[in-house]
Amino acid sequence: MSASGGKMGPSLTQEILSHLGLASKTAAWGTLGTLRTFLNFSVDKDAQRLLRAITGQGVDRSAIVDVLTNRSREQRQLISRAFQERTQQDLLKSLRAALSGNLERIVMALLQPAARFDAQELRTALKASDSAVDVAIEILATRTPPRLQECLAVYKHDFQVEAVDDITSQTNGILRDLLLALVKGGRDSYSGIIDYNLAEQDVRRAEGPSTEETWVPLLTQRNPEHLIRVFDQYQRSTGQELEEAVQNRFHGDAQAALLGLASVIKNTPLYFADKLHQALQETEPNYQVLIRILISRCETDLLSIRAEFKKKFGKSLYSSLQDAVKGDCQSALLALCRAEDM
Template identity: 45%
Template sequence: MLLGDGMDRRSLAHEILSQLPLAQQTAAWGTLGTIKPYLGFDVESDVQHLTEAIVGNGADHGAILDVLTNRTSAQRQQITKVFQALTKQGMGTDEDALTEILSTRSNQQLREILAFYQQDFKADPEKDIALETSGWFKEILLALAKGKRERDTGIIDYALIQQDAEALADPGASSEGAGERTWISIFTQRSPEHLSRVFSQYRKSHGLEVEETICKRFRGDGQMAMLALASACRNTPRYFAEKLHNAVKGPGTDDKVLIRVLVSRSETDLLSIRSEFKKCHGKSLYSCLQVETRGDYQAALLALCRAEDL
C-alpha cells in the first residue's frame, strides 16, 4: 500500500521518530498545540508496541499511528532513546531542517536540542556544523547555535531600532565581509519582536524590504538562511504555514518537511499555523493533507493536524 509520494510503509515510523528530537519541549496545556500529555504513559510498553508493530511480514500501521500521534515531545523522546538502543537506528538531518530548527527555537530549546545531539552522537554539534557547511551559511548556523538571541522585554527601544536599521543600511567597510557579518550579528542576536520593528524602520528609511537587500548581499545557502530568519521573525506561524504549503503544492509532496513541521509544532502553535494556512491560501491544511496524501501516512499527518478549519 502506498503511504504517500516517496514514503513507503517501512520508513513511516523511522521518519517520524527521526524528527522527534527537533520537537519543542514545551508543555502542551494552555498552548495552541494539538497534542497533550498522554496519561498513564509507559515508555517500555510503547517501545514494545512499536517494535511488535514494525517487525514481521507486515507493519501494524494502526498501532504505530496510535503511539506516535498521541504522545507529547517529551514522551516521544523517551520512546526514541529506548527504541534507538534496541534497533540501532541513527538520526540524520539536512540543510533545510538545520536552518529551520536553529532559526525558530528559543535559546533554551536550542540548548536542549544540542545537548541531545551531543549525548546521542557523542559529538560536538558546533564542530559538526563547521565541518559540514561553509561560507556565510556556516557563520549563520554557528551564530544561531550559540543561543545568544535576546529575549523580548516588552520595552520598545526606539533608539536601538534606528541604530540597527542604519547599521543594516551602512554596516561599514573596514574589512572584507564586514557588512555581511553585521547583518548576521543583528539577525541572530536581536529578539524577533525587535527585528520586526527594525525591518519596518529599514523599509521606511530606505525604501527597501530587508529581503531585497539579503538577495543582493548573500548567495546560495547563506541567502536561504537569512531569508528564513527574516520570515520567521516577521511571523513564525506564517513561516511554517508557507513551508507546509510548499511541501504539498505541485506534483508530489515533501514528506520530510510535512512530518517535521507537524511533529515539531504540534505542541506549541499548530493551531496558529493552521489559521495562517487557511488565511493565506483559502483552504485548510487538513483538507490539503486529505487531497495530497493517502493511506496510513495520511492518517498519521491528519492525526497530528487534528481537525478541519472551516
C-alpha cells in the first residue's frame, strides 16, 4: 500500500519487496497475500447475489466466483451466516447442490473455516498412504501455532479422534516421530540473539551418525533463523548441502519428510512454488494440491510464492495456471492467483 492508501501493481509490489529482501520471508508484513479484505463490503448484497446466482435460469458460476474470490475468509463466513438467516438454507449445501467437479471443490474450500479445511486435508492424507508425508508436512510445518492448534481441535471434534492417534496408527519410524513432534509445536521462538555455540553443536550432531534422536529434535525444535545458520555452517564445514546428507542417509518416507521440512525452513514461499510447479507438470493437473495451496496461502504469502515461482521457473504462476487448468475452475484459481508477473 502507498501512503495514500492506493494499490500498487503486483510487479511493483514485488520489485519493492525484493529490494527490501522480503520476497523470501513468509508474510513478513502480513500483507503478502493476493486476497485482501474487500473494502466496499455489503454482506446483504453478497448474500442476495449468491441467492440469485443459484435460483435463476441457470447457475451463474461467474457471479459465485466473483463474490467468493474477492472476499476475505472472515467476510465469506459473514456471508454464510447472513445467507442462512435470510433464506433458512445452508450456503455451503446450496452451492454444493448447484455446482460440480473442481469448481465445487474450490467453493467448498473457500466457504469453510481455515482450520476445518486443514483438518479435512490432513485426515484425507493420513488415510491415503500415498499423500500422507507430503500433505502432513505441509500442514503441520507451515501453519502458525494458533492455526495449527485450531486445526487439531477441529480434527478431534469432526472425526472423534485425536490427530496424534491417526499419525501413530498410520505412520511409523522417523516419519511418525517427526509428525508427532510437529503436532506438539515446541519450536523455539527467535530471541534475536545468535547462539554460535549451539549452532556449532548442532552442526557437529548433524555430521555424526544419522539417528532420529539427532534429526527430529533439530528440525522440529530449533527456530528457522538458527537452522538456516546451521545449514550454512554445515555446508561450509562438509562441502555438501544438508539436503544431500539427508538423501544419502535416509530413504523412503523419512527422507521425503526430512527434505520437505528442510525446504519449508529454508524458504517457505519457494517450497510452495515448487509444489505448485510439480502439481502443474502432471498430465492432468493435481487440482487438490493447487486448490489447497492457493486457498491456504492467498491471504498470507501468495505474492512471495508468485515471485519465487517466476524466479525459479522463468514463467509466471498466472500463465502456468492459464495454460494447464481447464474448465469452470480456471477463472476461480486465476482470481486467487490475482495477476500476471511480468
